[in-house]
Amino acid sequence: MKIILHVWRQKGRDAEGKLVRYECPNVSEHMSFLEMLDVLNEDLTARGEDPVAFEHDCREGICGCCGFVINGVAHGPMPGTTVCQLHMRHFKDGDELYLEPWRAMAFPVLKDLMVDRGAFDRIIAAGGYVSVSTGAPPDGNALPVPKSDAERAMDAAQCIGCGACVAACPNASASLFTSAKVSHLGLLPQGQPERHERALGMVRQMAIEGFGACGNIGECEAVCPKRISIENIARMHRDYLCAAFGERPHGETGSAG
Amino acid sequence: MSVGSAARSAAGARSAETSKLLGFYHSPVGKKAVMAVTGLIGAGFVIGHMLGNLQVFLGPEVMNAYGMKLHETPPLLYGARTVLLIAVALHIIAAVQLTRMNVQARPKGYAKWTPAGSSYASRTMRVSGPLLALFIVYHLLHFTSGVAHPNFRYQDALHKVPAPYENVVAGFANPVVSLVYIVAMILLMLHIHHGAWSLFQSLGLNHPRYTPALRSLARAASYALLIGNCAIPLAVLAGVVK
Numbered sequence: 001m002k003i004i005l006h007v008w009r010q011k012g013r014d015a016e017g018k019l020v021r022y023e024c025p026n027v028s029e030h031m032s033f034l035e036m037l038d039v040l041n042e043d044l045t046a047r048g049e050d051p052v053a054f055e056h057d058c059r060e061g062i063c064g065c066c067g068f069v070i071n072g073v074a075h076g077p078m079p080g081t082t083v084c085q086l087h088m089r090h091f092k093d094g095d096e097l098y099l100e101p102w103r104a105m106a107f108p109v110l111k112d113l114m115v116d117r118g119a120f121d122r123i124i125a126a127g128g129y130v131s132v133s134t135g136a137p138p139d140g141n142a143l144p145v146p147k148s149d150a151e152r153a154m155d156a157a158q159c160i161g162c163g164a165c166v167a168a169c170p171n172a173s174a175s176l177f178t179s180a181k182v183s184h185l186g187l188l189p190q191g192q193p194e195r196h197e198r199a200l201g202m203v204r205q206m207a208i209e210g211f212g213a214c215g216n217i218g219e220c221e222a223v224c225p226k227r228i229s230i231e232n233i234a235r236m237h238r239d240y241l242c243a244a245f246g247e248r249p250h251g252e253t254g255s256a257g
Numbered sequence: 258m259s260v261g262s263a264a265r266s267a268a269g270a271r272s273a274e275t276s277k278l279l280g281f282y283h284s285p286v287g288k289k290a291v292m293a294v295t296g297l298i299g300a301g302f303v304i305g306h307m308l309g310n311l312q313v314f315l316g317p318e319v320m321n322a323y324g325m326k327l328h329e330t331p332p333l334l335y336g337a338r339t340v341l342l343i344a345v346a347l348h349i350i351a352a353v354q355l356t357r358m359n360v361q362a363r364p365k366g367y368a369k370w371t372p373a374g375s376s377y378a379s380r381t382m383r384v385s386g387p388l389l390a391l392f393i394v395y396h397l398l399h400f401t402s403g404v405a406h407p408n409f410r411y412q413d414a415l416h417k418v419p420a421p422y423e424n425v426v427a428g429f430a431n432p433v434v435s436l437v438y439i440v441a442m443i444l445l446m447l448h449i450h451h452g453a454w455s456l457f458q459s460l461g462l463n464h465p466r467y468t469p470a471l472r473s474l475a476r477a478a479s480y481a482l483l484i485g486n487c488a489i490p491l492a493v494l495a496g497v498v499k
Contacts, residue, residue: 006368019368072371079373098369105362168373170380171359173285203284212362213285213355215382216455222374231463237286238461244281 001093003027003036007052008100010109013116017109019098029089033076034059034066036088053111061085061225064160067167068113069100074164074223082162082225102163104172105210119209120161120177127201128181130190149187156184158226165220165228171212176220178202179236180228186239196243203240285358286459288351293456295348300453302341303445304478307485310425313498314488317422321412324421328413345393352386378450378479385448392441399434400424429493442486450479 003024010017027036034056041051057065061082068083070076076086091097099113107115145153157180165176182199185191191198214233221230281287312320327334372380395405403409403419408427412420429435453475457463492498 008368069367069370072367072369073373100367100369103363103365103367105364170363172362173359203286207284207358210362212359213289214459215359215379216458217375217379217451219373219375230458231465231468234458234461234463236461237289237459240284240286241281241290241461244284244287247280 001027001029001088001091003088003091004094004096005040006096006098007112008109009052009112010101011050011111013108013110017112019100027088029087031088032059033070033083033086033088052113054113056084059084062160064162067102067162067164067225069098069102069167071098074102074167075162075225079222080225080227082160085225102167104163104166106172106174107163107166115163117161117163119211120163120174122209123174123178123202123205124181126205127194127198128185130185130194132190143189145188153184153187156180156187156228156232159184159224159228160226162225164223164225166211168219168223169212169214170217170219171215173214173220174206174209174211175214175233175236176224176228176230178206179230179232182236182239183232186235195239196246199236199239200243200247203236285355288355289459291347291351292355293459295344295351296452296456298340298344299348300449300456300478302337303449303482307482310489311485313422313425314492320422320425321420325412325418328416328418345390349390356383376451378447379455381447382451385444388444389441389448392437392444395437396441399428425489426493426499429490432494435490435494438490439487442483445486446479446483448479449482450476453478 005022005024006019007022008017009020022040024036024040027039031039034054037052037054044051054068055065057063059066061084064082066082066084067075070083070086075081075083076090078086078090101107101109101113102115104115106119107117110116159177159180161177163177166172166174169175182202185198186195216230216233218230221228282291309323312323378385398405400406400419400421403424406424406428410420410423410427412418429438454468454472455475457468457471489498
C-alpha cells in the first residue's frame with residue numbers, strides 16, 4: 001500500500017524545522033512503523049539525501065527509546081503500544097500521516113524526530129532511587145510486601161520513560177512519568193526512608209526542567225504505551241503535600257542519637 | 258555579636274520560616290492544591306447559591322424574605338463574601354501563574370493534534386475560567402450592587418437591602434441579559450464538569466472505588482447547575498415568573 005508522510009525535518013537543535021512530504025509507495029501491512037521509516041531512509045540515502053533521524057533500540061516496546069507523534073497522537077492510533085510495535089496493517093492505502101517530534105520546552109529537538117530527554121534523567125537523579133547497602137542479596141521475603149502493594153508498584157514500574165505523556169499533555173507536564181517513579185518506589189518498604197524527600201526533590205526538579213503543571217485531563221494515560229494510570233499522579237500529589245507541610249528542618253530532631 | 262546583626266539574623270530566620278510555611282506553593286503541585294481548595298469553596302457556593310435562587314419559584318414573599326434574612330445576619334453575609342472573595346482571588350492568581358508556566362512548557366505546538374482521552378470540558382478550563390471571571394464581575398454589578406441594572410429596586414431603601422425578586426424579573430425580562438446568563442451557565446457547567454472531580458485528584462485523592470463515583474457526581478452537579486440556573490431566566494422570559 002501507499003502511505004504519504006509529512007515528516008518534521010530539523011537539522012539540529014537551533015535550526016529551523018519544517019514538515020516535508022514523502023511518498024512511501026510499497027508499504028507492506030506486516031511492516032512496523034519504524035520498518036517503513038527504515039525503507040524510506042534507504043531510499044533517501046540512495047538518492048543522496050539526509051535520512052530521517054528517529055530514536056529506536058529494542059523494537060520490542062520495552063526500552064522506551066522510540067516515539068513520535070503520528071497525526072497528533074503520541075505513539076500513533078493504537079492504545080497501549082509504542083511506535084515500534086505499531087504495524088502498518090492499522091493504516092489504509094493512501095493514508096496521509098503527520099510525524100512530529102515530542103514538543104516540549106524541556107525536550108529540545110536534536111534532529112528531525114529525535115529529542116533530548118535528559119530532563120527525565122535529572123528528575124530521576126533528584127530522588128528516583130533508594131539508598132540501600134550493596135552486598136549479598138537479601139533473603140527472599142525477608143521484607144514482607146502486601147500483594148496489592150507489590151502489584152501497584154510493578155504497574156508503576158512498567159514506565160519505560162518514553163516521554164509520550166509529556167508529548168500528549170497540552171501543558172507538556174511530566175507528571176505521569178514522575179509520579180510513576182515516585183509510586184513504584186514509594187509503595188515498597190525499601191522506598192519509605194526517602195519517600196518524602198523523593199516527592200519533594202522530583203516534583204521540584206520537574207518544575208526546574210520547565211515541564212508544565214498537571215490539569216488532570218488524562219491525555220497522558222490515554223497514550224501511555226504501558227497504560228500507567230493517573231492514580232499515580234494523585235499519589236505523587238499526596239506525597240508531595242504531606243512532605244511539603246510536614247518537612248522538618250535538619251537538626252530539629254535526633255538529639256538522642 | 259552586635260545588637261544589629263542579632264536583629265538581622267532573627268529577621269533572616271523569620272523570613273526563612275515564612276518561606277517554609279508557604280514553601281509548598283513554590284511547586285506546581287502546591288499551586289494546584291490551592292486551585293483545588295478554592296475551587297471546592299467555589300463549587301460549594303454555586304450549588305448553595307442556586308438552591309437559594311430557586312426560591313424565586315416560591316413567589317416574591319419567600320424570595321425577598323430570604324434576601325432580607327441574609328442582610329439581617331451580617332456575620333453570615335460578610336463572612337461568606339470575604340471567604341469567597343479570597344477564594345476567587347487565590348484561584349485566579351494560581352491559575353494565571355500555572356497558565357503562564359504551561360504556555361512556556363510548550364513553546365511550539367503540533368501541526369496536528371488529536372485528543373486521545375480528554376473531555377472537551379477539561380481541555381477548555383483555560384477558556385471557561387476567564388470568561389466566568391468576567392461574568393462574575395458583571396453579575397455582581399447587575400444583581401448585587403445594581404450598577405449594571407437599569408431598574409434596580411430595594412425592599413428596604415434605608416438599609417440598602419435589594420429586592421431580589423423584582424430585580425430578577427426585571428433583569429431577565431431583557432432577552433440579551435438572559436442570553437448572557439445562559440451562556441455563562443453553560444461555561445459554569447463545563448468548568449464544574451471537570452473541576453469538581455479534578456480537585457480531588459489535585460489534592461491527592463484518587464481511589465478506584467471512589468473516583469468513578471466522584472466523576473459521576475461532578476457531572477451530575479454540573480448538569481444540575483445548568484438546568485437549575487437556566488430555569489430562572491427561561492421562566493421569566495416565558496412569563497411563568499413575573
